[in-house]
Amino acid sequence: MFSDLWASIKSTSTPVSSMLRTLYLEMDPSMQALFLTLITLIASLYVLCKRKTLVGTKALPPGTFGWPLVGETFQFLFNNVDHFLQVRHKKYSSETFYTNIMGEPTVVLCGPGANKFVSTNESKLVKVWYMKTQRRFFDIPEHTHAAKPKQQGVSSAPVKILGILKPEGLSSYMGSKIGSIMHQHFMSHWEGKTEVKVYPLVKAFSLRLVCQFYLDLDQPKFATELESMYFGIYSVPVNFPGSTYSRALKAAAAIRKEIQFIIKEKIDALKKGQVVDGLLAHVVGAEQGGKYVPRLEISNVIMGLMNSTHIPIAITLAFMIKNIGQRPDIYHKIISEHADITKSKGSSTALDWDSILKLKYTWAVAQETMRLYPTAPGAFREAITDITYEGFTIPKGWKIYWSLIGINKNPNYFPEPESFDPSRFEGHFHAPYTWIPFGAGPRSCPGKDCTxxxxxxxxxxxITKFKWEAIFPDEKISGSLVPVPAEGISIRLHHL
Structure with missing residues (x-):
């Protein structure tokens, strides 16, 4: 806290800050500590008084700002997110409450009404807001500005990517390679084994997949870096050696540097008329048409897609395989559903999108897995103007934490919420906006079909190669915001 305060004093050029800096430098070390303590106390009292004034003039939802400066950041980051929400929902008798997260006054919204409200008011009442970790890792300016004329082509990068991530693009482009990648993966890591740890294996698979799909790399890279960056997003942004944030910061820099090098190679190859492959090649192809697509912009888009694909797919697959192995009834229903597909497609050929859509029960099992083991807990927005929501006021400039999983275990929407029951997603649809693992509205995840x-x-x-059961059904789950199998999920394999 003191180091942050001193850094703020040093970086400010007002007369008051100059005077404080001069006084501080003239003090001996013991007096410097006392001086910073006094300044911190004064700053905290000022913040508290300002908060009381604000709370008194606005019809805020119930809540508390928590401790001065840090608020409830640590409770949010290091407690189970479900627990964080449930405790406050019970305390305030409301799914809407205010708090302080990351030093920002924040209103937490969850529930179907909140999901609809936020997703339908993008750019009208709310705008996306990135945490400091996200801004640093993906090099996002704190305050975005209108693009300069020569940068208008920046938007072409996401547009090109979205075309490939649509079902027809996945089948035509990704389908030609995914069968080969999966076949090699099972031959190398599953065949001939009687016991395996699932989570490390599916992480290795998803890493190989994203490196091939996004960068056209035959050999996977960034195993440690991508994992560090993913789990570093929800970390305290204090850069000291060995911290989660510090490791993630270094990882993001290393990934960006390598991707920019690959971008240069792709651009040079395109200019020479060579045929290049991979999603990245489609993005940088805009250069050939004379459009300006900054390499930093391209690398940030690719980093974001890799970050939202690699670990989330691995976590979902790991817990899905575990639950199938524990439930013979689920296993046999999946076997039955895949039987006809296997006869026509074989067991080592990638399915096309039409076949994917026929496997409705398998997708229901995946959906139930994502409900119980969500990998996207929520997203931040900022109020563009004073907002009235359910009789409460969300002041302009306040942050909104949109909890995507706030009702995943709410018995009003999911009876017996702790039980694994894929039938919840069979043959009917839930009420709109009750289950949104990929978000909703114009900023919903573009990779949902890819997943x-x-x-x-x-x-x-x-399922066509093995039958299996979980060796430790009661294995603990670690992680506060994102669930991770503590021991890797060991299963016993039976070859078919």
Whole structure:
């Protein structure tokens, strides 16, 4: 806290800060500590008084800002997110409450009404807001500005990517390679084994997949770096050696540097008329048409897609395989569903999108897995103007934590919420906006079809090769915001 305060004083150029800096430098070390303590106390009292004034003039929802400066950041980051929400929902008798997260006054919204409200008011009442970790890892300016004329082509990068991530693009482009990647993966890591740890294996598979799909790399890279960056997003942004944030910061820099090098190689090859492959090649191809697509912009988009694909797919596959192995009834229903597909497609050929859509029960199992083991806990927004929501006021400039999983275990929407029951997603649809693992509205995850494509293809090959059971059904789950199997999920394999 003191180091942050001193850094703020040093970086400010007002007369008051100059005077404080001069006084501080003239003090001996013991007096410097006392001086910073006094300044911190004054700053805390000021913040508290300001908060009381603000709370008194706005019809805020119930809540508390927590401790001065840090608020409830540590409770949010290091407690189970479900526990964090449930405790406050019970305390305030409301799914809407205010708090302080990351030093920002924040209103937490969850529930179907909140999901609809946020997703339908993008750019009208709310705008996306990135945490400091996200801004640093993906090099996002704190305050975005209008693009300069020569940068208008920046938008072409996401547009090109979205075309490939649509079902027809996945089948035509990804389908030609995913069968080969999966076949090699099972031959190398599953065949001939009687016991395996699932989580490390599916991480290795998803890493190979994203490196091939996004960068056209035959040999996977960034195993440690991508994992460090993913889990570093929800970390305290204090950069000291060995911290989660410090490791993630270094990882993001290393990934960006390597991707920019690969971008240069792709651009040079395109200019020479060479045929290049991979999603990245489609993005940088805009250069050939004379459009300006900054390499930093391209690398940030690719980093974001890799970050939202690699670990989430691995976690979902791991817990899905575990639950199938524990439930013979689920296993036999999946076997039955895949039987006709196997006869026509075989067990080592990637399924096309039409076949994916026929495997409705398998997708229901995946959906139930994502409900109980969510990999995207929520997203931040910022109020563009004073917002009235359910009779409360969300002041302009306040942050909104949109909890995507706030009702995943709410018995009002999911009876017996702790039980694993894929039938919840069979043959009917839930009420709108009750279950949104990929978000909703114009900023919903562009990779949702890709996730479905990969997960069902993987399960298809696995289910036609093996039967299995979990060795430790009661294995603990670690992680506060994102669930991770503590011991890797060991299963016993039976070859078919």
């Amino acid at each position: 479905r494509f990969v997960i069902i293809n993987f399960i298809h090959i696995l």
